[in-house]
Amino acid sequence: MRILRRAQRGCQDNIAQRLPLYATHHLLDMNTSWLKPSAVLLLAIFAVSCLDSEPSSSAKTAVLAETPPLEKPKRDPIADYMAQFPDDGIESKAVGKVGDGRLEYGKLMPFAGPNFKYFDTSSYLMGRAFLHSKVKRAVLEGYKGCEQKLSERHFRLMECAGEHGGNLFPHRTHQTGMSVDFMVPLQKEGKPFTKLDDYGKAHYFLSFDSHGRWSQDASVEIDFETMAKHLLVLDESAKRQGLRIKKVLLKTELKDELFATPSGKELQRRGIYFARYFEPLINNLHDDHYHVDFE
Numbered sequence: 001m002r003i004l005r006r007a008q009r010g011c012q013d014n015i016a017q018r019l020p021l022y023a024t025h026h027l028l029d030m031n032t033s034w035l036k037p038s039a040v041l042l043l044a045i046f047a048v049s050c051l052d053s054e055p056s057s058s059a060k061t062a063v064l065a066e067t068p069p070l071e072k073p074k075r076d077p078i079a080d081y082m083a084q085f086p087d088d089g090i091e092s093k094a095v096g097k098v099g100d101g102r103l104e105y106g107k108l109m110p111f112a113g114p115n116f117k118y119f120d121t122s123s124y125l126m127g128r129a130f131l132h133s134k135v136k137r138a139v140l141e142g143y144k145g146c147e148q149k150l151s152e153r154h155f156r157l158m159e160c161a162g163e164h165g166g167n168l169f170p171h172r173t174h175q176t177g178m179s180v181d182f183m184v185p186l187q188k189e190g191k192p193f194t195k196l197d198d199y200g201k202a203h204y205f206l207s208f209d210s211h212g213r214w215s216q217d218a219s220v221e222i223d224f225e226t227m228a229k230h231l232l233v234l235d236e237s238a239k240r241q242g243l244r245i246k247k248v249l250l251k252t253e254l255k256d257e258l259f260a261t262p263s264g265k266e267l268q269r270r271g272i273y274f275a276r277y278f279e280p281l282i283n284n285l286h287d288d289h290y291h292v293d294f295e
C-alpha cells in the first residue's frame with residue numbers, strides 16, 4: 001500500500017482545480033499590453049498634429065520627404081523577461097521533496113533554442129519555467145543531443161517550477177526545480193505533426209486514447225519512438241550532471257506502446273522507472289505530456 005501511495009504522489013495535478021487557473025490564464029492571454037506602445041505613438045502623432053500650425057503644401061511635402069516612416073516601437077517581452085534572470089553561475093539547491101519543497105537559486109530556462117520552445121508565453125512570463133541548475137543543463141544538453149539524433153524534430157517544453165519553487169498551482173509536485181513536463185511528440189502518417197504544438201496551456205487538456213491516438217483525429221498519434229529516444233538522451237545528459245531520472249509519469253495505458261518501440265525497449269533495459277499507478281483523473285492527464293522527476 002505504501003508503494004502504491006508513493007506512486008500516486010507524482011505529478012498529481014487536479015483537473016478540477018486547474019480550471020479556474022486556466023481561465024485566469026486565458027484572460028491574461030487577452031491582455032492588451034501590446035497596445036500600449038502603439039497607443040502612445042498615436043497620441044504623440046495626434047498631439048503634434050494639433051500643435052502644429054497648418055503648414056504650406058510645399059512644407060508638407062518637405063516634411064513627408066524628410067520624415068522616416070513611423071515604426072512601432074520594438075519590444076520583446078520574452079527577451080525583457082529573460083534579461084531579468086541572467087544565470088548567476090550559483091548552483092541551485094533543491095530543498096525538501098517535489099511535492100513539498102522549495103528551490104534556491106533557481107535558473108530560468110531559455111524560452112526557445114534551435115530545436116525546442118517553451119509551450120506557453122503567459123506561463124513563461126508568470127515565472128513557471130525555472131529549474132534546478134543541474135536539471136536545466138541536463139534538459140538543454142538533452143535537446144542538444146536530439147539535434148543530431150532527431151534532427152527533423154522540434155520539441156516543446158512544458159511547465160517547470162517557480163523561481164523559488166514551492167507550490168506551482170495546480171500541480172502537486174514541481175516544487176523543487178527537479179520536475180519537468182515534456183509535450184508528447186506527435187506524428188501523422190509517419191511524419192512529425194506539429195499543428196497542436198502551439199495550443200499553449202490548452203495542450204494539457206488534449207486527450208489521447210489508450211493507443212496514443214488523438215481523440216479528435218485518430219490519424220494523429222503519439223510518436224512513441226521519438227519520445228523514448230528523447231528520454232534515453234535525457235537519461236544520459238542527466239548522468240553527466242550527476243543526476244538520474246527518478247521517475248517518469250505517463251498514462252499507464254500508453255506504456256505498452258512506448259515499450260514496444262526499439263528505444264522503449266532500451267528504456268526498460270536501463271531500468272528507467274515509470275510510475276505504475278495513478279488515480280484515474282491523474283492518469284488521464286498524463287497523455288499529452290510526460291512528466292520527469294530527476295534526483
Ligand SMILES: [Zn+2]
Pocket residue numbers: 011171174179180181291292
Ligand atoms: Zn508534471
